[in-house]
Amino acid sequence: MSAPLLSVSRRIRQTPFSNRVTASGVKAYTVYNHMLLPSMFESVEADYRHLKTDVQVWDVACERQVEVRGPDAARLLQMLTPRDLGNMTEGQCYYTPMVDETGGMLNDPLTIKLADDRYWISIADSDLLYWIKGLVYGLGLVVDVDEPDVSPLAVQGPKADDLVARVFGETVRDIRFFRYAVLPFEGVDLLVARSGYSKQGGFEIYVDGSELGEPLWDALFQAGEDLNVRAGGPNVIERIESGLLSYGNDMTRENTPHECGLGKFCQTQTAIGCVGRDALLRVAVEGPVRQMRSLSIDGDRVPPCTEIWPVFAGGKRVGRITSAAWSPDFETNVAIGMMRVTHWDDGTRVEVETPEGMRQATVKEGSFI
């Protein structure tokens, strides 16, 4: 299917950056957490080339925060994830698979520790707030849970350090990966984290108060003119090359973190209190029977992957593809999918049933970049 029009309404929320995004010539959006997420400016391939060369500013306000605050905050956070949060300190961001009582993925947010009794959970596309509110009510936990007026703005690309240093000072260069610093902008302390949904490097700035959105956008564009800064957004080609998963695309409530290749973020044995711990203990020891892999699909450019593409070997179903795009850099179709244990080794040849017919493909153990 080619791209149709998106009908606008208040239900699909605008962001503090929407006016600037429009002025930057956005051509396409997706919808994420009931909010507009810009997905294309010049073209998907031109945006990709620019992201890998220069620096982009991304309106990722749709990465909404769930703020958890109160005496039971740490206990609640550990209930949500099989990642052991025991050693997490203020200033850290953890990628945290979040699961239900069956071990099924509900979201894969970044958890940010603000204080011993205060966290932001920077969510992927599902109303994790509802799950948390239900747990808190049902268990009578002493915490306040809400969505604050905080909107992340990402700066991504090889020149991101230079650009962010010009606005927030040279100290940003010292921020380590998945750590944050608290730095002032126009007199307001903002959390600046070295993170983001690409492998081109960069930061996510948590804009605390919508009124700061346009001033910060403008400051970045004024400071970055000679760096060729442009508006961008998460790029489907680059994120598949990078092996970055997308909740709702590559995994759903059907999948365990282990299937998703996120076992390294789970310490199920010691994550005592996690509601999915009982369900995950066995798979944590024995390993899953299918797991996420990168693949390259032979032949010409494949169409957008809008539903599961089955994967076969010797006529038997052995997996599925859930994300795919033509990669100009690797000169092949890059893809992400789930492969059975029998067919997940590096180099395994398989067949993918695309909407345009069967294609040969090769399983790849690591990501392309």
Place this chain on the structure above:
Amino acid sequence: MSAPLLSVSRRIRQTPFSNRVTASGVKAYTVYNHMLLPSMFESVEADYRHLKTDVQVWDVACERQVEVRGPDAARLLQMLTPRDLGNMTEGQCYYTPMVDETGGMLNDPLTIKLADDRYWISIADSDLLYWIKGLVYGLGLVVDVDEPDVSPLAVQGPKADDLVARVFGETVRDIRFFRYAVLPFEGVDLLVARSGYSKQGGFEIYVDGSELGEPLWDALFQAGEDLNVRAGGPNVIERIESGLLSYGNDMTRENTPHECGLGKFCQTQTAIGCVGRDALLRVAVEGPVRQMRSLSIDGDRVPPCTEIWPVFAGGKRVGRITSAAWSPDFETNVAIGMMRVTHWDDGTRVEVETPEGMRQATVKEGSFI
């Protein structure tokens, strides 16, 4: 803002009817419960005229079901809503405001009683499943909660009875408003309810199994050729004229059902067990200080309402508009918004701050149709 393109991906789910919707020439979608919802075929005004004249088939698969089944099902359902479900019988559908512990709206679904221990909750645009799963886990309730493979297909318009009778038999004419019958299609029992998101009359057919989607679509179009049946979708003009609220547009978690004018669906005193009961008892007795109203906005066609438009009287803020569209039939801009008690009486003149400047407007106590 004019309509941009929508980027497609698996995360924005297709429906069992998507192939037919595409073949019918869909021009625009919105996204609802992580799923495509067709919003325009010919044009919003041509679709509106046709809906009021003939009969349309709507892909409303995005009205996903939360199925609740087990010994605690009835108790759980009453926890979710201030509507008293004590007298609800099998065969009934109830419009049910669902609230959190503060009385804030989480969703406004149709609840369908399938049996004493089994319900479908046909949801508006929020992951109500997550709230329910959280409650169930936290309280240790004995129920199974899941999203089944059930996709509603709506048949709406003045000729809907004729069309549905041709496919399901004359008995459909006897189905009362917000009741359902169980009727076979190709050997499978389907729930056919007299309901739908318009005031033009019609049914919602709960397609139980994706494989039935295209056969049912085709059967309706074959049977309805001489009725001028067409593909359609919820129409923004008709729904505002009808005073039908949209969760996310007209109300959010900030609002109580009483503010939303849904007090008639709340029996807070007797809805014992509702988690929001304590918070709502006072407002249920005293009434809210602001409430949903229809309004007509003077002058030329207003742009799409994509964010709150403040409403003023004598220079003071007295309300807000959250939905608006030009109505060809009423030859004015019809709107829905929340007005303070001081300015909600029928005929009150106010001023609306639209993106194109201030406009005079008139409050209307009932809906336009």
